[in-house]
Amino acid sequence: MEPSASGEHDDSSTEAGHSFHGEAFNEGPRQKAVLIPGLAKINFPTSTKSERAQQFFEQGVAQLHGFWYLEAERSFRQAAKEDPQMAIAYWGMAMANVNNRKRARGLIDEALEKKDKGADKREKLYIDALNRYLPKFGDDAPKDDSDAKKKRAENFIADLEKILHEYPDDIEAKAFLVLQIWLGDREGVKLTSRYAVNALLSEIFAVDPMHPVHHYRIHLWDSAQPKLALQSAANCGPSMPGVAHMWHMPGHIYSKLHRYADAAWQQEASARVDHAHMTRARLMPDQIHNFAHNNEWLTRNLIHIGRVRDAIDQAQNLVSLPQHPKYNTLDKRGSYKYGRERLLQILSQYALWDELIKESGGYYLPPTSDAGQQEEWLGWLAVAHFRTGNGARGAKTLRSLSRRRLALETKLLDLADESAAAKEAAKEAADDQADDETEEDVEAEKADKEETPDEIKSHLKTLRTIIARVSAAAASHRRDEAKFKVHAKQAKLEPLIEARWLADARDLKGALEIAKRERKKREGEVRPLAILVDLLWRNEQKEEAIKQFETLRTLAADADIDTPLLARLSHIAKAAGVQGDWRIPREPAADLGERPPLDKLGPFRWQTYEAPTWEGKLPDGTLTSAEEFGGRPRIVVFYLGFGCLHCMEQLHALSPRIDDFRKAGIDIVAISTEDHETLKTGIDNFDKPVEIPLIADAKQVIFKSYRCWDDFENQPLHGTFLIDSRDRVRWQDIGYEPFMDVDFLLEESQRLLKLP
Known part of the structure; x- marks a missing residue:
C-alpha cells in the first residue's frame, strides 16, 4: 500500500506498530534520517527529481561502503520517504541487509514492483543484478545449496560487469564489483588474483583518491599481504571520518603487522565515533554493527601493549553496557560475553590473582546460570587461590568442580541405561498428549529440555579441561613437576601461563623453551618478551636477559610497569643501569596519515x-x-x-x-x-x-x-x-x-x- 502525501495510512487490517508495507519493513530503523557530517562524497546519479531524496540516497551508498548498515537503511528509507516512487532506494535498503537475506528479499521485491515507473536503465540494471543474487524464500523456492549460492555469486559478478560495459565510468559499479569479488570467495567463487582486484581499485582512486573503497583494499590484503594495504590504512578513516568502521578497519592491518599500539588507536577512534553517533541517535551500543567486535579487539590490543589498567577498564565497561535478548547476552557475541571473557583473560594472563578473587562475584564477574561460563569462572577462581598460596580454598573449589563432573558422568551413564522400550513408551505417551498440548506447554518443554548425550559429552570434555587447569595450578604451587606435566597435557594452558607455572614447578629449561617459542611467534607483544626476560634471568642467563630487556624498554612504551609481571623486572632494570621508569617513549610511525585528536571524535565511553x-x-x-x-x-x-x-x-x-x-x-x-x-x-x-x-x-x-x-x-x-x-x-x-x-x-x- 502506498502512503498518502502526508505518509499516513488507513489500513486497519495491519497490526498496531507493524509496517503497512509488509514484514520486511517491521525491522530496521523506523526513525527519520538526517544528513550526517563526515561522510564521503558519492556520485551516484538517479532518476529522482527530488534533491533531498538524491542527497539521502548518496549518503546511504557512502554508508554501505563503510558497512554502516543500520544507518544506510535509514538513509535509503528517508530517500523513499522524499520520493515514494524511487525504486533504487529500495535496492539500497536491500543492499543494507546483506546479513539478513530474508529481509533483503522483501526489500528488493519492493524495488522490482516500482522499477518500471521509478527507475532509468542504469538503475534497473542494479535492481535486476541484486534480484538475481538474492535467494528466493517460500515453499516453492528452489533449494539454496552451496552450488546455488556459488552460481548466484557468479551471476552477481557478471551482472555488475554488465553495468560497467554499459557505463564504463561508473566507479560505484567498480566499487561494488571489488566488494563482490572479495565476498564471492566465501561463496565458492575463487579469488584467483588479488593484484587484478587491486588494479580495479586503482582505477577508482585515479578518479577519487579518497574514495571509501580504501575499506575494501584493507579487506583484500588483510589476510594475504597486509603491507600492501598500508596506504589505505592511513587513508581509510580520513576518507569517511563520520563512520566508526572506517577507523576500525586499519586496525586489521596494524594488528597483522604487530603494530598493536597503532591498532589500539584506530579501535579507540572507532569506539568514540560510534559513541558520538549513539548519543545523537539514542541507540543502545550493541545495536551498532561490529560495535562489540571493535571494542573487544581494542581490549586485546591493550593487553598486547601492556596497558593493563585500560584493558581492565575496557572489559568492565563492555560488561556494564545494556543487555538485550536479541543482540547482547551471555549466549551471543555481544559486549557482555566479550567483556567477561576479556576480563578473565587479562586477570589470568597478567597474574592479577588478588584482583580476580576480589572481582569474582562482584559487579563484573558475577555468578551466572550458564553452566559453561560458571565453570570457567570457578576454574580461574580456584587457580587464583592456589597461585596466591591459599591451597585450602583452591582445593575446596576444585572439589566443587569435580562434583559437577561426577554429576555429568552419572547422568551420562543413566541415559545410556535407558532401554529402547522405555524411550518408545515415552514417545507414545507424548503422542497421546499432543492433541491437548498448548503453545505454553510446548515452550515450557523446550525450556526444561535436558542436555542430550552428545551435549553432555561436550560439556564433560570442557569441564575436564578446566579441572586439569586447576590441578596444574595446584601442582605448580606444590612445585610438583611430574604432576604438573601430567595435568598440563589435558589443561590446554595458554603457552605463557604454562611457561610461568612450569618454571615454578622447577623446570626452568622447559619453561624457557616455551617462552622463546612464544616470543618468536608473538612479535610486538609486551607479555611474551617480559616473561622471556624474567626466565632468562632466573636461568642465570643474565647477559641475554639484559639484552632482551633493552628491546622490551621500547616495546613496553605504553605498558603499566607497576603490574606484577613487569614490576618483577625492576631488579633487571637496575642491573642494566636504569633507575625509575625504565620505558623508552615510542616514536610515531611516519605512515599513519591524518589522525585527529581522539577527544574530537567523540566520548571514550557510551553515555546514557x-x-x-x-x-x-x-x-x-x-x-x-x-x-x-x-x-x-x-x-x-x-x-x-x-x-x-x-x-x-x-x-x-x-x-x-x-x-x-x-x-x-x-x-x-x-x-x-x-x-x-x-x-x-x-x-x-x-x-x-x-x-x-x-x-x-x-x-x-x-x-x-x-x-x-x-x-x-x-x-x-x-x-x-x-x-x-x-x-x-x-x-x-x-x-x-x-x-x-x-x-x-x-x-x-x-x-x-x-x-x-
Whole structure:
C-alpha cells in the first residue's frame, strides 16, 4: 500500500506498530534520517527529481561502503520517504541487509514492483543484478545449496560487469564489483588474483583518491599481504571520518603487522565515533554493527601493549553496557560475553590473582546460570587461590568442580541405561498428549529440555579441561613437576601461563623453551618478551636477559610497569643501569596519515541520555507530568491503546510483577496513544484490572519525544524504557512489537542500577 502525501495510512487490517508495507519493513530503523557530517562524497546519479531524496540516497551508498548498515537503511528509507516512487532506494535498503537475506528479499521485491515507473536503465540494471543474487524464500523456492549460492555469486559478478560495459565510468559499479569479488570467495567463487582486484581499485582512486573503497583494499590484503594495504590504512578513516568502521578497519592491518599500539588507536577512534553517533541517535551500543567486535579487539590490543589498567577498564565497561535478548547476552557475541571473557583473560594472563578473587562475584564477574561460563569462572577462581598460596580454598573449589563432573558422568551413564522400550513408551505417551498440548506447554518443554548425550559429552570434555587447569595450578604451587606435566597435557594452558607455572614447578629449561617459542611467534607483544626476560634471568642467563630487556624498554612504551609481571623486572632494570621508569617513549610511525585528536571524535565511553520531560493526562482528566514520577528508577512503557492486543498482553504480564519491581525500588508507568476519555472507557470495560498507572498522550507528543514513532509511516511504535533516579535512560526497546520478557527486564534493570 502506498502512503498518502502526508505518509499516513488507513489500513486497519495491519497490526498496531507493524509496517503497512509488509514484514520486511517491521525491522530496521523506523526513525527519520538526517544528513550526517563526515561522510564521503558519492556520485551516484538517479532518476529522482527530488534533491533531498538524491542527497539521502548518496549518503546511504557512502554508508554501505563503510558497512554502516543500520544507518544506510535509514538513509535509503528517508530517500523513499522524499520520493515514494524511487525504486533504487529500495535496492539500497536491500543492499543494507546483506546479513539478513530474508529481509533483503522483501526489500528488493519492493524495488522490482516500482522499477518500471521509478527507475532509468542504469538503475534497473542494479535492481535486476541484486534480484538475481538474492535467494528466493517460500515453499516453492528452489533449494539454496552451496552450488546455488556459488552460481548466484557468479551471476552477481557478471551482472555488475554488465553495468560497467554499459557505463564504463561508473566507479560505484567498480566499487561494488571489488566488494563482490572479495565476498564471492566465501561463496565458492575463487579469488584467483588479488593484484587484478587491486588494479580495479586503482582505477577508482585515479578518479577519487579518497574514495571509501580504501575499506575494501584493507579487506583484500588483510589476510594475504597486509603491507600492501598500508596506504589505505592511513587513508581509510580520513576518507569517511563520520563512520566508526572506517577507523576500525586499519586496525586489521596494524594488528597483522604487530603494530598493536597503532591498532589500539584506530579501535579507540572507532569506539568514540560510534559513541558520538549513539548519543545523537539514542541507540543502545550493541545495536551498532561490529560495535562489540571493535571494542573487544581494542581490549586485546591493550593487553598486547601492556596497558593493563585500560584493558581492565575496557572489559568492565563492555560488561556494564545494556543487555538485550536479541543482540547482547551471555549466549551471543555481544559486549557482555566479550567483556567477561576479556576480563578473565587479562586477570589470568597478567597474574592479577588478588584482583580476580576480589572481582569474582562482584559487579563484573558475577555468578551466572550458564553452566559453561560458571565453570570457567570457578576454574580461574580456584587457580587464583592456589597461585596466591591459599591451597585450602583452591582445593575446596576444585572439589566443587569435580562434583559437577561426577554429576555429568552419572547422568551420562543413566541415559545410556535407558532401554529402547522405555524411550518408545515415552514417545507414545507424548503422542497421546499432543492433541491437548498448548503453545505454553510446548515452550515450557523446550525450556526444561535436558542436555542430550552428545551435549553432555561436550560439556564433560570442557569441564575436564578446566579441572586439569586447576590441578596444574595446584601442582605448580606444590612445585610438583611430574604432576604438573601430567595435568598440563589435558589443561590446554595458554603457552605463557604454562611457561610461568612450569618454571615454578622447577623446570626452568622447559619453561624457557616455551617462552622463546612464544616470543618468536608473538612479535610486538609486551607479555611474551617480559616473561622471556624474567626466565632468562632466573636461568642465570643474565647477559641475554639484559639484552632482551633493552628491546622490551621500547616495546613496553605504553605498558603499566607497576603490574606484577613487569614490576618483577625492576631488579633487571637496575642491573642494566636504569633507575625509575625504565620505558623508552615510542616514536610515531611516519605512515599513519591524518589522525585527529581522539577527544574530537567523540566520548571514550557510551553515555546514557537524559529522558525527555513530558505532560499527559490521567484517566480522570487530571494533568500529570514526568516530574511526578521522578526521583526513583522507573520502567516507562509506551503502548498503542486498549485495541492493541499485544500491548494488553504486555501490561498484563507486567501487572502481576509490579510488587517485584517495587521491591527492587523500580516504579512502572505506561503511556497510551489514547485520549483520557477513551483510556478510562478501556479501563472500565477491560476484564482484568491493570495495576499500572496509565497516562493519556492523545497527540502522541510524548511518543515522538521518546522516538517511539515511525517517521516514515507516521505511526506510533511500542517502547519500553528503564530510567534511573537521575532521569537518565539506561535501557530501551523500541519496535513494532512490545517487549515481553518481564523476567529479563527486571533482572537487567536491577543489574544496571547496581553498577557503579
